[in-house]
Amino acid sequence: MTALVTMAPQTLFMACAGLLVFGALTVIYIHCSGLGIGLFGCTAAWGVVAGAPPSVPLGIDAQPADILVLAALTAALFTLVSGPRPPCTPELGALAVLMLLVLGSLAAGAVAHGLQAAGNEARVSFLHVFGVAAYVAVARPGLDLLPAFRRVWIGLALLSALVALIGWSRYGIGSNSSQVLIDGRLANGRPVTAVAALLICQAALIMLVLGRRCARLLAGILLLVMVLLQHRSVWVCALVMVGGWLLLRPQHRLRALAGTAAAVAVATVVVLLGHGLALMETLAQSASDDRTMNWRVAGWASLLEQLRDLPDWLLGRPFGTGFARLGSAHAVIDVSPHNYYLQLLLRIGLVGLAALALLLVCALCRVGRRDSVGLLLWLLVLGELVFWITYAPGLTGGLLIGLLLRYAAETGLRRPGRAAPPPPVRTLPATALVQRPGRQENSHVPV
Incomplete structure (x- = not known):
């Protein structure tokens, strides 16, 4: 109470405003889950357009995504306490183990290295990923969140493609090793990050699996944009996801493939008319450059x-x-390992890796691939797992894991081959067994 009296009026006002905003966000995440997922999408969109979001000094540098994730976790706890609880499954237990491991490592790191340093490492790839996944998995059971997920992904993909087109119009189509001068500083020649390129690829897959003919034409154009962005890790993810769709979904795949291929061909001709041989040389340079992989592998061993x-x-x-x-040239590197599996091993150990593997395997087995949504989740998760070999996930990765857990909880109990429960036996009243006039059957009525 004394601290409140001695607090400066401006600080007190900011604290009260922050509590009101946090309370409003918590109410939104409790009652409007679709809008809450949209807020996560807005935060991801900020990263696509402007890079790192602004931070607010609250003892540590808190970002908007931190506040959203904390409000979402508060809403998830409120739902578990007051509402119907989801069925206790191995994958949800594995998620709880992951959260406990992350919080334990964060507490130990805060004591040893300070809260700011520990929080910076744990923020995006651990707290955001597993926090968002936990919220989506338990928020408002029975509510279909797939439409909100679909809108967020397609919106982020279109925004990323627009940012890429603007960047190409200013600086040209750059390879993975080219650099351009932006505001007096050298920057990578690719206009968007690998995460944004993966969002474009995932949105194209959503359109291929769930969309109609017009959506599949747009998917072809998005796939071409993804190729021109020249993130080789995303190329491999695209091969896994689109190739899996062609192999696992034979119904009407030739017609869908023909429409997608036509869109890719037309867009390719348009691009080649403007760039031609220079573009082909850039793509060949990106495909053959192995310097990035060399320093990554050397860093992993170190x-x-x-x-x-x-x-x-x-x-x-x-x-x-x-x-x-130490990198490949014996230079000290202090960035993330560019391998999420190694990052998990370094921070939550083999126990954390085993818990994540249990979560994904159990959830994928419950979901199955018999319907379009199940197949889509399978392919998206497989592409995400390939992406983790060279990059770490963020908010969108947490949304995908949460949607997988949610769909597994809703549909996994209805496995193919499981006998349906027998229909209830309806007992007729005694008066219904009385013989009607004119009939010869036995009219005995049990007493």
Whole structure:
């Protein structure tokens, strides 16, 4: 109480405003889950357009996504306490284990290295991913969140494609190793990040699996944009997802493939008319450049040396330890490992990796591939797993995992081959057994 009296009026006003905003966000996430997912999409859109979002000093540098995830987790806890609880499944138990491991490593890192350093490491790839997944998995049971998910993904993909087109119009189509001068600084020649390129590819897959003919034509154009962005990891993800769709969904695939191929062919001709040989040379340069993979592999081997004893291998090192290692040219690198599986091993150990594997395997087995939504989730998750070899997920990765858990909880109990429960036996009243006039059957009525 004394602290409130001595607090500056401006600080007190900001604190009250922050509490009101947090309360309003929590109410939105409790009662309007579709709008809440849209807010996550807006945060991801900010990252596509403007890069890192602004931060608010609250003891640590808090970002808008941090506040949204905290409000969503508060809403999820409220739903679990007051509303109908989802069925207890192995995948939800694995998610709870992951959350406990992350919070334990964060607490240990805050003590050893400070809350800011530990929070920066844990923020996006752990707290955001598993926090968003937990909210989507338990929010308002029975509500279909697939339409909101679909709108967010397609909107983010179209926005990313627009940003890419604007960048190409200013600086040309650059390869993965080219650099351009932007505001007096050298930057990568690709206008959007690999995460945005993956969103474009995933939205194209959503249109292929769930969309109609016009949507499939747009999917072909988005796939061409994804190729021209020249993120090779996303190329591999596209091969896995689109190839899996062609193999696992034989119905009408020739007609759908023909429409998509026609859209890709027309868009390719238009692009080649403007760039021609220079574009082909750029694509060939991106496909053959192996320098990025070399320094990544060298860094991975160096990072594994941080795990010295059995507790480190089982539970990982605390957040805030850092990722300093020697690159291929013996230069010190302190960025993320560019391998999410290694990042999980370093921070939550083999126990965390096993929990994530249990979560994904159990959820995918419950979902199945018999309907379009199940097939779509299978392909999206497989593409995401390939993407994790070279990059870490963010908010959108958490949305995908949460949607997988939610759909598994709703449909996994209705497995193919399981006998349906017998229909209830309806007992007729005694008066219904009385013989009608003119009939010869036995009119005995049991008493």
